[in-house]
Structures are given as structure tokens and as C-alpha cells.
Amino acid sequence: MNNQMIIKAQNLHKSFQRGEETVNALNGVSVDIQEGEFLSIVGSSGSGKTTFLNIISCLDKPTSGSLWISSEEVSTYSEKKLISVRRNNFGFIFQYFFLIPTLTVYENIQLPLMFAGKKKTKTDMMGLLSRIGLEKRQHHLPGQLSGGEMQRVAIARALINDPKIIIADEPTGNLDSTNSQLIFDLFHQLNKELGVTIICATHNLELAKQSDRIIYLKDGFIQK
Amino acid sequence: MTISRFAYRSLFIRKIRTILTIVGVAIVVAVFFTVYTFSTGYKQALQNEYSSFGINILAVPKGCPYEATSLLMHGGKMDKSMSFEQLEEIQKHPGVDIASPIHIHHAKLEPGNYETAMYGIEETMFSLKSEWKLEGAHFSSVDAPEAYLGSQAMKRLHLRYGDTITVNVLLGEEKKSFQVKLVGSLQQTGTSDDNFIFLPILFIKTIVPEGHTIKGIAIRVKAGASIGKVAEELNQIADVQTVTYKQVQYTLNDLLDTTVQLLNMAMIFTLLIGIIGLMNTIFMSIEDRKKELGMLKAIGASNQNIFMMIMTETGILVFIGSIVGIVSAILLSKTMELLVRKLIASAPPGQLSHLSLPVILVTILVSVLIGTFVSVIPCLKATSISPMEVIRNE
Numbered sequence: 001m002n003n004q005m006i007i008k009a010q011n012l013h014k015s016f017q018r019g020e021e022t023v024n025a026l027n028g029v030s031v032d033i034q035e036g037e038f039l040s041i042v043g044s045s046g047s048g049k050t051t052f053l054n055i056i057s058c059l060d061k062p063t064s065g066s067l068w069i070s071s072e073e074v075s076t077y078s079e080k081k082l083i084s085v086r087r088n089n090f091g092f093i094f095q096y097f098f099l100i101p102t103l104t105v106y107e108n109i110q111l112p113l114m115f116a117g118k119k120k121t122k123t124d125m126m127g128l129l130s131r132i133g134l135e136k137r138q139h140h141l142p143g144q145l146s147g148g149e150m151q152r153v154a155i156a157r158a159l160i161n162d163p164k165i166i167i168a169d170e171p172t173g174n175l176d177s178t179n180s181q182l183i184f185d186l187f188h189q190l191n192k193e194l195g196v197t198i199i200c201a202t203h204n205l206e207l208a209k210q211s212d213r214i215i216y217l218k219d220g221f222i223q224k
Numbered sequence: 225m226t227i228s229r230f231a232y233r234s235l236f237i238r239k240i241r242t243i244l245t246i247v248g249v250a251i252v253v254a255v256f257f258t259v260y261t262f263s264t265g266y267k268q269a270l271q272n273e274y275s276s277f278g279i280n281i282l283a284v285p286k287g288c289p290y291e292a293t294s295l296l297m298h299g300g301k302m303d304k305s306m307s308f309e310q311l312e313e314i315q316k317h318p319g320v321d322i323a324s325p326i327h328i329h330h331a332k333l334e335p336g337n338y339e340t341a342m343y344g345i346e347e348t349m350f351s352l353k354s355e356w357k358l359e360g361a362h363f364s365s366v367d368a369p370e371a372y373l374g375s376q377a378m379k380r381l382h383l384r385y386g387d388t389i390t391v392n393v394l395l396g397e398e399k400k401s402f403q404v405k406l407v408g409s410l411q412q413t414g415t416s417d418d419n420f421i422f423l424p425i426l427f428i429k430t431i432v433p434e435g436h437t438i439k440g441i442a443i444r445v446k447a448g449a450s451i452g453k454v455a456e457e458l459n460q461i462a463d464v465q466t467v468t469y470k471q472v473q474y475t476l477n478d479l480l481d482t483t484v485q486l487l488n489m490a491m492i493f494t495l496l497i498g499i500i501g502l503m504n505t506i507f508m509s510i511e512d513r514k515k516e517l518g519m520l521k522a523i524g525a526s527n528q529n530i531f532m533m534i535m536t537e538t539g540i541l542v543f544i545g546s547i548v549g550i551v552s553a554i555l556l557s558k559t560m561e562l563l564v565r566k567l568i569a570s571a572p573p574g575q576l577s578h579l580s581l582p583v584i585l586v587t588i589l590v591s592v593l594i595g596t597f598v599s600v601i602p603c604l605k606a607t608s609i610s611p612m613e614v615i616r617n618e
Contacts, residue, residue, distance in 0.1 A: 054612050059522060059610070059611045059612050060610075060612050080526075083521075083524070083526055086522070086524065086611075087524040091523075092519075092522045092523055094519065094522075096515070098515065098516060098519040100230075100233070100234070100237070100516070101237055102233040102234065102236045102237050103225075103230075103233055107225055107233075110225050111225070111230075111520070111523060112523045112524045113225075114225045114226065114227065114230065115520070115523065115524035115525045115526065115529050116524050157523065158523075161524065
């Protein structure tokens with residue numbers, strides 16, 4: 001970890017309407033995240049974890065407050081500019097993997113490259129596959145993989161554009177404890193070897209304790 | 225990996241929906257293609273039949289001249305008749321070059337138990353019908369008990385020249401049989417004549433009671449004479465009505481155009497149902513794929529990428545559906561032709577569906593354009609899906 005700030009969130013508020021009720025999902029959340037940090041966000045359902053992840057990864061905008069990504073104030077950016085910020089800075093890992101069932105492992109990993117209009121050499125691709133331990137499964141379809149393997153493919157897909165930050169939303173939510181630990185081990189490896197900043201929302205406190213820092217969220221507030 | 229390849233592969237995710245959509249598009253395209261090819265083909269076949277007629281005016285007994293013309297051409301049963309005196313009067317008209325009498329009667333031929341129309345003709349008919357090419361010998365006399373067969377009838381009966389044919393006819397309540405010698409056959413004309421038997425009209429006169437022999441008179445006017453004027457003057461002969469080739473053609477074309485317009489209305493409804501069905505399918509597909517599309521946006525897909533992806537998927541579906549529809553329509557065209565002939569006894573001979581490469585290509589192009597147009601609104605909806613859909617766990 002170096003001491004350069006990669007994400008700075010200041011007094012983030014997010015509220016939305018649910019029927020006639022106004023829900024305050026975030027209530028003045030301020031966080032500084034260092035480049036190369038492995039951060040876990042822990043909280044129960046409805047605590048605001050997902051809203052927080054959506055905002056710091058530029059998928060959503062705060063109702064008020066400011067957000068900096070690599071010293072760039074992005075809170076006022078248009079959707080088009082935010083797509084570019086997302087493509088250049090973030091890789092996403094989801095609880096349900098969301099692999100395309102008709103594409104092979106290799107092709108699923110390549111998807112973000114297609115949207116970014118970039119290309120990678122075969123050697124680079126094989127290097128990435130080897131890092132996640134699936135070089136022999138490159139031609140397999142997602143349906144032929146285990147849950148742990150599918151999540152590893154999703155991790156490779158998140159890494160393909162060389163992002164600075166990985167956003168992982170409940171990445172172990174659908175895995176058993178062995179596979180969950182394997183995924184966290186891989187996160188550690190990527191964090192240490194590639195210097196990627198990892199921000200992971202999880203329910204699992206045991207796993208979260210393995211990260212550099214934990215933020216506890218409750219009712220849209222950070223718990224000290 | 226390209227967007228189009230990705231769109232193509234995405235179609236395999238929900239195979240049943242993809243297949244059903246293709247079938248839906250194929251049905252609409254097949255209906256369109258069939259109606260279009262049959263309406264143009266039918267018109268063309270009708271045109272060919274009348275063009276080969278070689279007759280300027282047809283004189284028929286008073287009544288509906290168009291019905292009589294159709295019956296004369298396709299071997300139907302006619303109740304009214306004209307006499308040889310009326311024929312002579314027509315032949316004497318200074319504007320008439322040839323006036324050739326036609327008798328027509330339903331008959332059953334033996335051997336072969338072949339039901340057909342028996343035509344009584346004079347040899348002058350060969351001068352009027354340019355497509356009539358005779359193989360074998362001409363009638364030995366104007367009233368010889370001899371016969372020619374049309375090409376199809378010849379094939380069906382497997383007879384040789386010189387063979388005897390027994391002709392069974394019903395004259396009022398009385399059944400009558402007589403024998404004729406086959407002396408010749410007509411080469412294929414592509415008209416209904418191919419199915420008929422032709423006898424000398426004066427021979428028929430000896431069998432059919434006097435005064436009920438002539439059902440129509442085919443007339444060619446002299447060079448330079450006005451067809452309309454001659455027809456008008458022949459109309460003055462008692463109980464004779466004339467109809468010119470052009471009148472018949474216009475009337476039948478009018479009738480056909482009206483039918484085609486009705487079919488076009490049905491086609492528009494089919495198209496509307498198809499468009500709504502396709503739009504609904506794309507909307508449902510987008511609704512089902514919200515999380516997938518959200519994920520794609522989260523990993524970097526722009527609105528344009530999503531728009532192109534859904535548009536390409538629809539384009540591929542409609543393209544495959546069009547091909548399937550056209551191939552099915554072509555494969556079923558023979559069955560359709562049989563059905564049309566069963567429903568419309570006076571349908572012209574020859575191919576009734578007009579198949580051509582430009583029509584096929586235009587059908588595919590128009591289908592894909594309509595499909596693409598239809599998918600614009602669902603595509604816009606797809607682009608409005610938020611990438612947050614995929615991280616909405618709470």
C-alpha cells in the first residue's frame with residue numbers, strides 16, 4: 001500500500017423514494033481509501049453497503065456530498081463521462097458471477113476488452129488465466145464450472161482492463177467456506193502482487209478480518 | 225469477439241424463445257411471400273393464357289359473356305347454345321377473317337376412365353390458336369369420327385395414333401357412347417387445352433341434336449378492321465353476344481385486383497400482429513435480462529454497445545425467420561397451388577406462384593428493415609437499464 005489517496009468520499013448522502021416513504025440509505029458517509037488498500041465493508045442487509053459501493057464505483061450519484069477518484073472530482077460528471085471513469089478505474093465482481101452462459105471462459109474474460117475497444121495478446125490472456133488457476137479450463141462454458149471456478153473467471157474478467165480498483169459485492173455470498181477462503185486468498189495475492197485496491201462488501205466477518213481495514217455500516221452511518 | 229458475434233451467441237441463451245420468435249417471424253414472412261408470389265403469379269398466368277388465345281372476339285350465347293368465355297377456355301358446362309345459321313351470319317360479316325365454331329361437352333373416355341371436356345372444332349382453329357402444334361395427322365374429313373388429344377391427356381391415356389377411343393356423354397337424361405379414332409395430339413400449350421379431347425364439330429353435330437351444337441365462336445377480324453366496331457356489329461345478330469379479348473382481360477384483371485386488395489388487407493393485419501408480437505418478445509427478453517444488461521454496463525458497455533447488441537440480435541432473428549419463412553413458402557407452394565386449383569376451377573394453367581430471386585431478396589431486406597425499425601423502442605429501453613441492477617442485493 002502506498003499513501004496516495006485513490007478514493008475520497010466526503011459527506012455522502014443518498015436518499016430515494018419507496019412509495020410515499022423517503023429512505024435515507026447513506027447519511028453523511030466520509031471515507032478515504034488509499035491506493036493498494038484491501039478494504040472490507042461489513043454490515044447487515046439494508047445497512048447501505050450496496051448504495052455505498054454503487055456511489056464510490058460511479059454506478060450511481062450521491063444526493064449530496066463529493067467524490068474524488070484518483071484526485072478527480074467525479075460527483076458532477078455526466079453518465080457518459082462516468083462510463084469512461086468506470087472503464088479506466090474499476091473492475092467489478094458480483095455475488096451471482098453473471099457470466100454469459102454461451103461464451104467460453106476465455107470469451108467471458110475478454111468481454112470488457114470488447115466494450116473498451118482494446119486487445120490483449122494471447123500470452124497476456126494465458127498469464128491471467130494462469131493467475132486464477134484456470135488455464136486448462138479456458139474453452140469450458142460456465143455451466144461446466146464449479147461456483148468457485150466461476151467466481152475466479154469473474155475476477156479475471158474484472159482484472160482484464162488492468163483496473164486500479166476492484167469492487168466486489170458479496171463475492172463469497174454464493175460459495176462454501178473453502179471456496180470463499182480461496183477467493184479471499186486470490187484477492188490478497190492480487191492486492192500484494194499487482195497493487196490493486198480491493199473494496200469488498202461482505203457479511204462474513206471472519207473473511208473481512210483478513211483485509212487491511214474494515215468499515216462497519218449501519219443504517220447508512222459508519223460505525224466507529 | 226465483436227458485438228455482432230456476442231449478439232449471435234446471446235441468442236442461444238434462451239433457445240426456446242429464440243426458436244419461437246423465429247417461427248413467428250417465419251409465419252408472417254411466409255404469409256406475405258405466398259400472397260405476393262401467388263397474386264403476381266396468378267396474374268401472369270392469366271395474362272399468358274389470354275395472350276396465347278389468338279382470338280380477337282369471342283361470340284357466345286346471350287347471357288354473361290365473361291362466364292361463357294371462362295367456361296369455353298376451361299372446359300365448363302354451358303347450357304345455352306348458338307346455331308350454324310348464326311355462325312354463317314358471323315362468317316359473312318365483311319370485317320371477319322375467320323370465325324371458328326366451338327362445341328363443348330363433358331365426356332368420359334375409355335380406356336382410362338378419363339373425365340374431360342370434349343371440344344368440337346374446325347381445322348380453322350389452328351389458324352387462331354398459334355400455340356396449337358399438331359403431331360400425327362389432321363382430321364381426314366370435316367365430319368370424320370376422329371380425335372386429337374391434348375398433351376396431358378395423351379400422357380395419361382397412353383394411346384397410340386390409330387387407337388380407338390370410346391367417348392361417353394350424357395345428352396339430357398340419355399347416356400350415349402360412340403367411338404372415335406385417335407389421329408393426332410397437340411404439343412404442350414401450357415393451357416387447359418392440354419387436358420382435353422378435340423373432335424370435328426360436324427361429327428359432333430351428328431351425335432348432339434341439331435341447334436345445340438355451337439357454344440362459342442372464336443373470331444379473328446381482318447387486318448385493318450376495327451375489333452370494337454366488328455364486335456359491336458356482331459352484337460346486332462339475334463341471341464349473340466360478343467366479347468373482345470381486351471374486355472375479358474380487363475374484367476378478369478379488375479376482379480383479380482379486387483381479390484388482391486382484400487388479401488393485402490389481410491397481409492397488413494398479419495404484419496401488425498407480427499410487429500406487436502416481435503416487439504413484445506424483445507421487451508420481455510430485455511425485462512428478463514435486466515441484470516445481465518446491467519452487468520454489461522457495469523463492466524464497460526456503453527448505451528451504444530447495448531443498443532447495437534439488441535438491434536443485432538433482432539436483425540439476426542428476423543433474417544433467419546425470413547429465410548425459414550421463404551423456404552417454407554417455396555416448399556409449400558405446390559400444395560398451395562393444388563389448393564387454389566381446387567378452390568378456383570377456372571384458375572389459369574401454368575405455374576401460379578411467381579418465384580424470383582429479386583422478390584426473395586426484397587422480402588428478406590424489407591423484413592430485416594421492419595424488424596430493425598420495430599426493435600428501436602425496446603433497444604432504447606435496454607439502454608436505460610442502470611448498471612446498479614446487478615448490484616441490487618439489498
